[in-house]
Amino acid sequence: MTLTKFRTAAASSLAAAGLLFTLAACSTPAATQPTTSAPAATATATASAASESSAASEPCAGVKVIVDSGALKQSAANVGPVCVPADGPVLASKVLDEAKVKTEGTDAYPKELVCRVNGVPAADADITHKGGTYREECKKMPAAFAYWSLWVKPASGAWAYAQEGLATLKVSPGQSLELLYTVDGAPAAPTA
Template sequence: MSIPRALLATSGLLLALTLTACTSAPAETISEEPSGCNGVEVVVNFGVLDGTGSTTCVDISGDSAKAIDVVHEAGFETEGTATYGDAIVCRVNGLPSPTEPVVVEGQAEFTESCADMPPAFAYWALWQRSSAGGQWEYAQSGLGDLIIKKGESLGLVFTTGDSTPTPVSE
């Protein structure tokens, strides 16, 4: 499914503005020692969801690869939304469940349908880091379009509440 660039840019800007408006404290920044990964480091944190996070080094052929392929090679299955496809990550390894409610303090319970944009208080944040010792930055493209280079890191964090934590190696 092809998403017009203007729509994707507007969606990303809207999400970024929503997150900025909802964030009461700056995003936590984790500076880590170099991991020794010669490919792409993939860090997945499930937060309040009942999933097992991990940090995995994925070898890629060539200098770069599509982020979605790297995440899948790391052993994680992703699902996009009906409206935005793989530009928005709705589920990782089946979570949040399509049948069990997500509980976030201060919000009404909800069940994620993956029909449209997830709520600003409970969604998968996509992060990118240009080097092992660098700072995490919010990805500027969706998982399906993002190109990641060898030596970079990619993070998926299920974010809840009013702050957006950066990935933490597990």
């Protein structure tokens, strides 16, 4: 493969990644499913979630970090909100490191994409989606229907889909940063 062909292939791959992220940001939210009453064993988890909810609204002098496994409902990945000290713009990857959030890219895009967060989804985990089940191998691009998305929120404002990846995105004090796992377009955006 010539250098020109390689550059063209690499540019096409990155353009496809950008399109995937843009399309995901424009997807419509799924209908809310009815809930059932929680068993007594989840009372502690519910109290913890309420505590985190109030922590989410507290001011943070640094960058607030949230990880939500969303449709996967795998609490092993969930983090936060955690306030990471920052006195100026800092790389999102560094903020996540300081919040003890471990991200893994794909074989093809080790730094540009997020395939797993704190080991989720596990390589042997079945991800149920409209088309059946899927297992994330983290080889090239994550599936267009099941992926981690990156969101940024100003101190006062709405969540916005990040226009850059972890390696280049900078966040500032007062902002919030969220990694959210979406399956079949749900959840469509962070809720905190």
